[in-house]
Amino acid sequence: METADSSGATAMRVMVVDDHPMWRDSVGRDLGEAGFEVAAAIGEGAQAVRIAASVRPDVVVLDLQLPDISGVEVTRGVLAAHPGAKVLILSASGEHHDVLGAVKAGATGYILKSASRAEFLDAVRRTAAGDAVFSPGLAGLVLGEFRRLASDPAPDTPRLTDREAEVLRMVGTGMSYKQIAERLVLSHRTVQNHVQNTLNKLQLHNRVDLVRYAIEHGLDTDPR
Amino acid sequence: MSLQAPLWRSIAVFRFASLIYAAVLLAIRPDFYRDWGWAWAVIAVMTAWTVVTTAGYATPARRTWLLLSGDLVITALALLSTAILQTHDATKIGVMPITATWLAAPALAWAVAGGVRAGVAAAVVIGACVVSLRWPISGAYSSTALDGPIILLLAAALVGYVSMLSARAEQALQRATEIEAASRERERLARTIHDSVLQVLAMVQRRGAEAGGEAAELGRLAGEQEAALRALVTGDEQPLAGPGELDLSAHLSREASALVSVITPADPVILTEQAVTETTAAVRAAIDNVRRHCGATARAWVLVDDEGSAVSVTIRDDGPGIPDGRLAQAAAEGRLGVSQSISGRIRDLGGSADISSTPGAGTEVRLRVPRAVLPA
DSSP states (O other): OOSBOTTSSBOOEEEEEOSOHHHHHHHHHHHHHTTOEEEEEESOHHHHHHHHHHHOOSEEEEOSOOSSSOHHHHHHHHHHHOTTOEEEEEESSOOHHHHHHHHHTTOOEEEETTSOHHHHHHHHHHHHTTOOEEOHHHHHHHHHHHHHHTTOOOTTSOOOOHHHHHHHHHHHTTOOHHHHHHHHTOOHHHHHHHHHHHHHHHHHHHHHHHHHHHHHTOTTSOOO | OOSSHHHHHHHHHHHHHHHHHHHHHHHHOGGGBSOHHHHHHHHHHHHHHHHHHHHHHHSGGGOOHHHHHHHHHHHHHHHHTHHHHBOHHHHHTTOOOTTGGGGGHHHHHHHHHHHHHHHHHHHHHHHHHHHHHHHHHHOSOOHHHHHHHHHHHHHHHHHHHHHHHHHHHHHHHHHHHHHHHHHHHHHHHHHHHHHTHHHHHHHHHHHHHHHOHHHHHHHHHHHHHHHHHHHHHHOSOOOSOOTTEEEHHHHHHTTOOSSEEEEOOSSOOEEEHHHHHHHHHHHHHHHHHHHHHHOTTOOEEEEEEEOSSEEEEEEEEOSOOOOTTHHHHHHHTTOOHHIIIIIIHHHHTTOEEEEEEOTTSOEEEEEEEESSOOOO
């Protein structure tokens, strides 16, 4: 059943991390029916990090509310163990700092649990394809983070271009990439690139920050 | 554990130390006393009373005005026995009474029990006794006759004040403890609700929307309850806002529902109380407009963008949009809903409101509120 998807290629391997059994089952079933291979469905963050290297998922669907370690730590740990994975956050709520932290740690998508099944499956596909999946909420958080960084005078602090800010604001008010492309007379791909760029800048800055932190505090200490 | 207990304990220590001092003074100069033996009897009474009061004051229930009054009377009597037992010559040159510094204890006890006024009253009684001992003998004004009583008066007032402070601190501490317990309980509830109820509501919303029809309505209701419940369990927090300031994000988030998404930065957006109240009212008016003009199923997004020198709030809907000229026409007809309740409020804050609409692609209201509000 989980041998091939509609395109005939090998099925995408998805790892589901959610401590709520109801959600784990439901999300797993949706993924299975849509032709994804649910490689693992687990309820604890530490376990997810531990098995990531052997499970080798293409996409990790991650709930930020876990009983043991934070979603930020899971994101960082999973990506360190298996750098080929993409992390899509599926969260029930607005734990703003956690979402932002996970995104800075390398997650490339954020979708609310209230999203429909079609929206969710589309998000998993796009995440697997390497695209950033921005809900309006994530656009607002990323925009806010750049606004916060704007008061930081350090020369290597990432800045938004006017166009990027404009695109983020449009995503933040619920506009689809298609609507944005029409409004700004750009190609869909260009809009996607603008969004992707904002994320790359944040993640790069976060890595630079971590390295600087590690150097300042002696390389033998755990960064964070 | 009461904050006053240490004060009572220190009075007991003071009593014992003073008792030893009184005994030493008596032992080294027998020649100051007309009847040395009876003077020792007074010390014996003082010793017994020290034990009684130490035991009595140790438990809050026994700190009665009866014990405090007895303390004052017995101390005064022990003090006044000096008139009979000490030689006049010794009194004249300023030798301490038999009780020595022990006489201060009841004034301190009254101060701890009843505050500044009670302490001063007891100090006046003891001070009057001291003065009455010395005055007839020294004849005229003498500094030594007054020094002791004045110091006692000041000390009693000070201790009374400290006692009052500690009582107040104790009340504050108790209130803080209660608040902490309540907020811990709220956090526990929030966690539990988050782990179970919210997850189920989100699931109902999701499945309902897929099933369509009546189930979709149920899903929408579940979504509304999820938003309301989430606001309830995460709300009431105004962390970084100073006096007269509020977090705009927190206030606007209360407007969220199944159809209205409120998108904010991770950090609070602090504005003056007036700016937050007026902006929230303007956003509410904009959302009402969406309901009125775009129907009950139109979705809306509220985006808060903190640009630093100004805060912009964008309200966009996915309704049919406003035909060209309709806004101006409405204003001309005297229907000032949009311009008054939205633009008017924001203009009063020194900001601006722009309404733009593309037919078929929704309406967008953009409010900009400057950070530094000019004095009106």
